[in-house]
Amino acid sequence: MLDKRYDHKKVEEGKYEFWKKEGYFTAGDKTKSPFSMVIPPPNVTGKLHLGHAWDTTVQDITARYKKLRGYDVLWLPGMDHAGIATQAKVEEKLRKEGVSRYDLGREKFLEKAWAWKEEYGKNIHEQWAKMGLSLDYTRERFTLDEGLSLAVKTVFKTLYDKGLIYKGERIINYDPVLKTALSNIEVVYEDTKGKFYYFKYPIVGSNRYLIVATTRPETMFGDVAVFVNPKDKRYKDLIGQYVINPANEEKLPIMGDEYVDIEFGTGAMKCTPAHDPNDFALSNKYKLERIKCMDDSAKMLDICGQFKGMDRYECREKLVEKIKADGRLEKIEDIVHPVGHSERSGTVVEPFLSKQWFVKMKPLAEQALAKSNVNFVPSRFKNTWKQWMENVDDWCISRQLWWGHRIPAYYNIKTGEIKVSIEDINDPMYKQDEDVLDTWFSSALWPFATLGWPNITDDYKRYFPTSLLSTGYDIIFFWVSRMIFDSLEFTKESPFKDCLIHGLIRDSQGRKMSKSLGNGIDPMDVIEKYGVDALRYFLTTGSAPGQDTRYIEEKVVSASNYLNKIWNSARYVLDNLGEDFKPIEIDFDKLDPVEKDIINKLNVTIKKVSSYMDKYEYSMASSYLYSFVYDDFCSSYLEMSKVSLQGSNESYKNIVKSILFYILKDIIIMIYPYAPFIGEELYQALPLHKKSIMIEDYPTEINAKKCDLTSVEILYKMIQDIRNYKVTNKLAPNYKLKLVIETKEKLFEGFENYLSRFSFAKEIIVSDNITSKGSKYAYSKMTLFIEDDISLEEKEAKRTKDIEFLENEIKRCENMLNNPNFINKAPKEKVELEKNKLEEYKKRLALLK
């Protein structure tokens, strides 16, 4: 016997451990066909947020659904060491203890980082359990484990040998707080308030000035030239002459290049090749010197004279003061311009000339574009991916960190010769590169490396390529695209067949959830309050594929109410089945119309829900199930069943019980992928259940035949009309009316009983020839009179309104049907439908008149 209320805490208790213990999460049933997914490995930095909850729920629904569909489902869990993010957190913790990583040294620091990983990894496991994720823990991986490390080294060496990894000096994005290089996509551009400084550069051999504007005066110590556009009439004659750099009195040549925008600033641009990517390109073109003026923590170098050792911003301020004092400041303008910030530390990124390792992207990108057959869902994300691939820059993969895969390159300490090796080189003549690889370098191998690659293991053979990858659109570039090109390069196959892309979760006002706004929602709090099933249902319904969604607490409440509804319908059904209930097979022909009707509706629902589940459209699937549960089952059939279950026909009672049982079971199984805990709980309460809902089969349609059920529709419509009648006439819902039905057809057995129960009728008279003065309602086969004291005028008014409505409808139908174009061009079924409607309206009109 179920409790009166659905108590999520009670329902959730112990189920996850039970599933795990029974081994239901473990893949490997060779008698079935495989369906595989890898989890997007969360960072071991901390707690999971609502975005993770969403992403993993989508995957868990898929895993559980596919399992019910008879697949051998592998959902492989794991975590990401998250180089920069984790190192930053560990360093922050150390700083609070008053130590720096340099005090500890590399080895000791890494011990601390591993301890961190253990601690937070445990957190994540607990949260996965709370979420109910059906992960195969026997195959769990970590991006820094032995197998992944081997894969990383193998990939690095292979690409290096092919010339697709190189070490080069380039302008890279440098994070001066974390002291590491970043890749282009780790830089976030934000419109930032700044100043545009206009300086007077004295022209050598003249008393004139050239005005040059800059936003970063501190880089003037690295200037090597001033560029103007050769088409710029103002400055054309100056090309070839020299100006004096007001920062350090150095002579700078005035050069011409079309790159310079005549309209922007003053049309004269300073050129700092070591601190700006565009200037770097110009320096390549014109063979200009590259002078660095800052070190790796953005402090000014010796060449900056009196500014040496200052922070970049302090230098900026002081230098402007100096130039102003020298009388060479023209003006300062306030501007808003995009400035690159580090994705992790938030600090302003410094473009910086530096020697780093790069992946040469063009050949890999071309191959990926040519050979990838990943099916993006929704498909538009394929274009997002393609466009990025087509314009991708070389990927800077070296990071000046300790937490990560150390670059397997070794330098001869005398000659500097580079050896790249998968095995460690212990030769004292060789020293390993100090840097580690970008975290994404290892995550890019996730789908195949977790299955054993570079070894061709049984799991790799069986589960790769994976069936589905699900993630948010925000990491298509970071991760999805890199998995695709690495997979095609190393396995010759796309890493997954389908790639399901979902949106981001935002707060109730549509803002991104962020620490600084303090608007983040901890999924664990939601679970505590409303239960994990309600959270899961909320996350995966009510939004369209690929669209963002907002966290709205009322919707979680509403999800929880829905689950309670199912809970209570189960309570009703189970109470009525009785102790020794055994379902009997349904013979559709022997059913009453009301039963036939609900079976038909169930079948339609199963069909619709299945087809949307197959397309990963969990929102659409849920909405069909929802309206079946609420409208067709709870509000209609379940109420109808109360009549037949109280009747005297024992054998038919068993049929009704069986139908209730089948419907309930199917509802439970269909809701279960969304809400596995309540699903299991209710399933266990069913008679004749298996050990777990996890080993059940997905519902299939019950045998049914086509038949005319308009009288059932009329019954439902009549009930609604009578209820409506009572409300408009201010009668109590249980007010006993006298109902008179005129019809020439024989009503199906029980019609009057059903009607009586729902309308609280005092008396129902059925006859084929009636003259009543009651309020009149016309249906295609019959007329209903409600005998009452309503004035004739009011009745007449209502009748006129009904007639007007029908006449309009008839006109609409006739217009369509009289249009030869419609008859000729519209599908046959549509024409037939309209004809039938017309006929019905005409019948009803005739009955009203």
Next chain:
RNA sequence: GGAUGUUUAGCUCAGCUGGGAGAGCAUCUGUUUGACGUACAGAAGGUCACAGGUUCGAGCCCUGUAGCAUCCACCA
């Protein structure tokens, strides 16, 4: 500058290859009917951003305009 998404009820959003506009919440009326007040019954509420076009027929397809959002590339 390029691209994508979005504009539908008071609010948040659905709407599946074009065939009479839907849900949740909120609002209003009513209800101790034996599954459920975390409920039930009923009601009200929309020129589907705007302008053209295609079509027998457009929320849906095409073109354009406007607002909002996001991504990519960026001007020193």
